[in-house]
Amino acid sequence: MTELAEHVAAVGRPLKRKEDARLLTGKTQWTDNIQLAGALHMAILRSPMGHAKITKLDVSGALKYPGVEAAYGADELGDLNGSVPCVWPVTDDMVAPDFPALAKGEVRHMGDCVALVLAGTAAQAADALEGIVVEYSALPAVIDMEEAIKDGSPLVHSDKGTNKCYTYKLQPQGDGAYEAAKAKADVVVKRRFVNQRLIPAFMEPRAVVASPMGTSGELTIWSATQVPHVLRVLLALVTGVSENKLRVVAPDVGGGFGGKLQCYREEILCVALANKLGRPIKWNETRSEDMMATHHGRDQLQDIEIAATKDGKLLGLKVDLIANMGAYLQIITPGIPLLGMFMYPAIYKMDAYDFSCIGVFTNTTPTDAYRGAGRPEATYAIERIMDELAHELGMEPMELRKKNWIKHEEFPYTTAAGLTYDSGNYEAATDKAMALFKYDELRAEQVKRRASGDKVQLGIGISTFTEMCGLAPSRTLGALKYVAGGWEHCTIRVLPTGKVELVTGTSPHGQGHETAWSQIASDTLGIPVDDIEVIHGDTRTSPYGMDTYGSRSLAVGGQAILRAGEKVVEKARLIAAHQLECSANDLEFDNGVFRVKGDPSKEKAIQAVAFEAFSAHDLPDGLEPTLQAESTVDPQDFSYPHGTHLCAMEVDTETGKSTIRSYVCVDDIGIQINPLIVEGQVHGGLAQGIAQALYEGAVYDSDGQLLTASFADYLVPSAPDLPSFVTDHTITPSTTNPLGTKGVGEAGAIASTPAVINAIVDALRPYGVNDVPMPALPMTVWRTLNAARQGGK
Amino acid sequence: MTKVSITVDGVLHESEVEPRTLLVHYLREQVGKVGTVVGCDTSSCGACTILLDGRSAKSCSVLAVQADGSSVTTIEGLAGDEWHPVQAAFKECHGLQCGYCTPGMVMSAVDLLSENPNPSEAEIREGLEGNLCRCTGYHNIVKSVALAAETMKGGK
Numbered sequence: 047m048t049e050l051a052e053h054v055a056a057v058g059r060p061l062k063r064k065e066d067a068r069l070l071t072g073k074t075q076w077t078d079n080i081q082l083a084g085a086l087h088m089a090i091l092r093s094p095m096g097h098a099k100i101t102k103l104d105v106s107g108a109l110k111y112p113g114v115e116a117a118y119g120a121d122e123l124g125d126l127n128g129s130v131p132c133v134w135p136v137t138d139d140m141v142a143p144d145f146p147a148l149a150k151g152e153v154r155h156m157g158d159c160v161a162l163v164l165a166g167t168a169a170q171a172a173d174a175l176e177g178i179v180v181e182y183s184a185l186p187a188v189i190d191m192e193e194a195i196k197d198g199s200p201l202v203h204s205d206k207g208t209n210k211c212y213t214y215k216l217q218p219q220g221d222g223a224y225e226a227a228k229a230k231a232d233v234v235v236k237r238r239f240v241n242q243r244l245i246p247a248f249m250e251p252r253a254v255v256a257s258p259m260g261t262s263g264e265l266t267i268w269s270a271t272q273v274p275h276v277l278r279v280l281l282a283l284v285t286g287v288s289e290n291k292l293r294v295v296a297p298d299v300g301g302g303f304g305g306k307l308q309c310y311r312e313e314i315l316c317v318a319l320a321n322k323l324g325r326p327i328k329w330n331e332t333r334s335e336d337m338m339a340t341h342h343g344r345d346q347l348q349d350i351e352i353a354a355t356k357d358g359k360l361l362g363l364k365v366d367l368i369a370n371m372g373a374y375l376q377i378i379t380p381g382i383p384l385l386g387m388f389m390y391p392a393i394y395k396m397d398a399y400d401f402s403c404i405g406v407f408t409n410t411t412p413t414d415a416y417r418g419a420g421r422p423e424a425t426y427a428i429e430r431i432m433d434e435l436a437h438e439l440g441m442e443p444m445e446l447r448k449k450n451w452i453k454h455e456e457f458p459y460t461t462a463a464g465l466t467y468d469s470g471n472y473e474a475a476t477d478k479a480m481a482l483f484k485y486d487e488l489r490a491e492q493v494k495r496r497a498s499g500d501k502v503q504l505g506i507g508i509s510t511f512t513e514m515c516g517l518a519p520s521r522t523l524g525a526l527k528y529v530a531g532g533w534e535h536c537t538i539r540v541l542p543t544g545k546v547e548l549v550t551g552t553s554p555h556g557q558g559h560e561t562a563w564s565q566i567a568s569d570t571l572g573i574p575v576d577d578i579e580v581i582h583g584d585t586r587t588s589p590y591g592m593d594t595y596g597s598r599s600l601a602v603g604g605q606a607i608l609r610a611g612e613k614v615v616e617k618a619r620l621i622a623a624h625q626l627e628c629s630a631n632d633l634e635f636d637n638g639v640f641r642v643k644g645d646p647s648k649e650k651a652i653q654a655v656a657f658e659a660f661s662a663h664d665l666p667d668g669l670e671p672t673l674q675a676e677s678t679v680d681p682q683d684f685s686y687p688h689g690t691h692l693c694a695m696e697v698d699t700e701t702g703k704s705t706i707r708s709y710v711c712v713d714d715i716g717i718q719i720n721p722l723i724v725e726g727q728v729h730g731g732l733a734q735g736i737a738q739a740l741y742e743g744a745v746y747d748s749d750g751q752l753l754t755a756s757f758a759d760y761l762v763p764s765a766p767d768l769p770s771f772v773t774d775h776t777i778t779p780s781t782t783n784p785l786g787t788k789g790v791g792e793a794g795a796i797a798s799t800p801a802v803i804n805a806i807v808d809a810l811r812p813y814g815v816n817d818v819p820m821p822a823l824p825m826t827v828w829r830t831l832n833a834a835r836q837g838g839k
Numbered sequence: 840m841t842k843v844s845i846t847v848d849g850v851l852h853e854s855e856v857e858p859r860t861l862l863v864h865y866l867r868e869q870v871g872k873v874g875t876v877v878g879c880d881t882s883s884c885g886a887c888t889i890l891l892d893g894r895s896a897k898s899c900s901v902l903a904v905q906a907d908g909s910s911v912t913t914i915e916g917l918a919g920d921e922w923h924p925v926q927a928a929f930k931e932c933h934g935l936q937c938g939y940c941t942p943g944m945v946m947s948a949v950d951l952l953s954e955n956p957n958p959s960e961a962e963i964r965e966g967l968e969g970n971l972c973r974c975t976g977y978h979n980i981v982k983s984v985a986l987a988a989e990t991m992k993g994g995k
Contacts, residue, residue, distance in 0.1 A: 062930055062931065062933075063930070063933065065938070066929070066930040066935060066938075067930075068938075069935055069938030069941050070914075070922070070926045070929055070930060070935065070938075070941060070945065071874070071914065071915065071917075071918060071922075071926070072872070072873075072874015072875065072913060072914035072915040072942050073874065073915075074874070074938055074939075076873070076876065076939070078873075078876070078877075079867075079873040169857075169864075247973055248937070248939075248973055249878050249884065249886060249937065249939040249940045249971065249972065249973050249974075250876070250878070250937065250939040251877070251878065298937075298938070299937065300876075300937045300938065300939030301936075301937040301939060301973050301974055303973070332880045333878065333879035333880045333881065333884075334880055555937055556936035556937030556938070556974050557936070558936070722933050723933070725933070725979075726933045726936055726974075726975060726979060727936075729975055729976035729977075729978040729979060730936060730973070730974045730975055730976045731976075732976050733973075733975075733976030733977065734973075734976075756879070756880065756881045756883070757879045757881050757883035757884055757971065758881040758883055762971050762973065764967070764968045764969070764970070764971055764977075765963070765964040765965075765967045765968060765970075765972075765977040765980065765981065766961075766964040766965050766968050768976060768977055768978075770960065770978050770981065771976070771978055794976075
């Protein structure tokens with residue numbers, strides 16, 4: 047047998063990542079690296095128009111180009127032209143237009159797929175798009191959401207007779223409850239916030255290879271996806287290829303942030319064509335294609351009204367959203383605002399909550415999940431209006447929050463939105479953050495700068511956020527009309543040599559699951575981290591899974607790892623007891639070794655038990671050979687990470703330039719498995735949330751031209767655009783899962799946007815500024831400041 | 840087609856290329872150096888950064904024919920018997936997550952440190968301005984480069 051290293055407790059240690067070796071030496075397995083003999087490369091002709099009739103389409107000219115083997119429009123594709131699925135019909139009467147992979151006679155957003163070419167190389171395919179003759183007749187486009195729901199607006203789908211996708215209401219305290227609460231209020235503050243459209247902009251562009259493999263008519267699909275398992279089910283349903291003939295592999299995937307949680311047009315086309323032609327089909331997008339055809343995020347108009355007593359006690363909250371669906375519905379497009387719906391009351395106690403949302407079609411790229419998915423929008427609106435309310439009341443904004451938040455001794459607590467938060471300690475996180483930030487000193491400096499009329503003003507922005515993670519209890523999802531469940535799966539096999547295979551249904555794309563999952567299993571099994579191999583992202587080797595999104599992988603998938611590991615130990619205990627000639631109850635299990643209580647000289651390591659389970663020479667009667675177990679865990683409830691984020695911003699009142707002077711956050715994500723990875727997740731989230739506040743925004747003109755369709759126009763921040771961060775944590779374990787974990791992937795992105803904007807508004811409050819639109823680019827801030835100076839005082 | 844002689848990671852390659860072929864596509868498709876990746880089409884992201892005769896260059900903004908007679912080092916050729924100190928520092932400081940920007944980020948950092956062996960935080964940030972990362976918020980990348988600078992000063 048191989049020499050076995052000793053187990054050292056792994057959970058909670060900042061272990062360096064296992065993944066890094068291949069990523070740092072260029073040995074990564076990206077989808078675009080896959081080269082198969084006989085492959086045809088797909089190039090797609092996309093609509094340059096926001097809305098138009100296709101009056102002529104002739105693809106035959108493309109066939110004359112070198113290397114071209116086929117060209118298709120919707121007519122040529124016929125029955126192979128599958129429709130992009132939406133799996134979250136949020137209401138019974140939701141309007142769900144057909145979304146064919148190749149447009150049928152009409153294009154509805156810039157980037158809509160019109161035709162495709164298959165050729166021997168990617169360059170040949172791209173060249174041959176020039177040979178396609180297409181003529182458009184422009185139709186009026188509708189971009190603005192409020193225009194879209196007016197009578198007489200141009201229709202995105204004329205056959206539907208409306209641009210309204212759905213109307214959703216939530217009134218947990220009943221109709222009229224908010225109005226009754228408002229009637230008792232001394233102060234009511236109402237604001238319109240614009241949560242602008244963002245582009246996920248993961249670094250690895252989407253890529254797909256679909257190929258017949260093996261001898262049984264199987265199709266293997268490699269895709270840069272977050273969701274190989276979900277994708278397999280949907281590709282089977284859409285293309286008609288039998289699910290058990292489809293194998294979906296997510297190799298190394300270069301970021302996702304929700305943008306690769308999808309069943310995309312291009313994936314459907316590759317599978318359908320590979321199946322028809324019996325040839326490998328490969329496609330990878332250019333960045334410009336990515337910007338116009340990968341789903342976008344956010345894009346909500348938020349009317350929010352908050353009612354309070356004059357001493358600052360919250361009474362009620364009313365939220366009316368208009369949410370941009372884009373031109374079509376994709377996988378969970380209509381559900382995104384509902385993920386936010388539950389979070390507007392946030393950490394605050396109030397009597398009544400009233401929510402409504404209108405989903406609207408426009409001639410823009412479809413929206414869907416982007417890091418936080420609904421919850422950043424909710425957090426932005428509530429944390430912004432808390433500052434506005436504090437200003438109206440003449441209260442210190444942190445004092446207003448303290449007066450209204452759920453106290454640590456009040457958990458579990460059921461909020462006005464109807465969620466029961468299991469645990470939290472907002473006081474502890476806030477105290478720690480304020481101390482690290484030197485809150486009082488900065489406030490004192492702010493007073494001085496205001497008094498001296500310094501041209502650079504100092505603002506302090508607060509965000510005391512929470513979010514719901516661990517999507518999700520399957521019954522809850524069912525009640526919300528989401529068609530799938532929210533469980534997660536794990537199989538653990540201890541091989542004859544004592545090495546372990548851990549098969550997970552989660553599908554990482556940068557989160558370090560190979561390391562963190564090894565740590566959990568290591569402590570459960572008492573086997574060293576380096577002896578554990580994490581297998582993921584392939585439906586042949588990990589047949590069950592719900593994949594990675596919504597900060598669910600640890601909070602849900604971690605439970606399955608723990609339970610599968612416990613089952614392995616339970617089985618190993620029976621074998622050890624049999625061979626040590628004692629009762630299973632008489633065995634202690636510590637650091638991977640079974641010992642007889644009272645006679646510790648009698649012992650057996652779990653790795654030795656694994657060999658016994660393999661040889662099967664001397665197993666208890668009736669016990670099956672091999673040492674393995676699987677577990678599928680449906681979470682009992684969500685978990686609720688929280689934290690206090692503080693931003694000190696210097697705003698130059700002459701140029702409008704905002705510069706982050708310090709950013710402190712104290713997050714409580716419960717028990718941490720690997721603090722190094724946790725910190726990295728927070729940093730990345732902060733960057734994306736700060737980028738929404740300061741830099742990013744997808745912009746369309748009135749004809750539907752996407753003006754930000756490249757990295758030259760869409761401002762993804764680079765290193766000099768961001769500060770270093772001060773991150774710390776408190777630990778309040780979740781009580782809804784046995785690991786006590788909560789989820790961290792989205793926290794930074796959810797919390798930081800309002801902290802940044804609150805800081806800018808706070809800096810400019812003396813000038814009469816009460817809001818700054820996002821992204822708060824210098825020109826925008828300067829204009830806002832000048833308008834306030836001229837308008838107000 | 841045009842004939843080019845390019846040394847890639849120490850090995851001389853004589854190839855026929857279309858004059859329009861970008862260096863990055865030559866590296867990936869003709870030499871098989873798929874460790875170098877493409878992230879955009881506007882020379883904005885820097886994921887394709889390599890060393891061209893020892894200086895960093897975005898291989899999407901160089902034609903293969905322009906590299907004729909030159910020596911290219913990619914992420915795959917950076918390590919000798921041991922990892923380059925920049926690679927080691929990125930692992931130590933968790934300077935990468937998904938890893939897609941990493942090859943370009945590492946090559947840019949190598950060039951940055953050869954130009955300025957003792958950079959301040961601001962100089963590191965400015966020096967990496969041409970490389971986008973969507974995962975790390977740059978915090979740990981900056982720490983990684985600072986650590987690599989320390990290590991390299993120690994003569995490693």
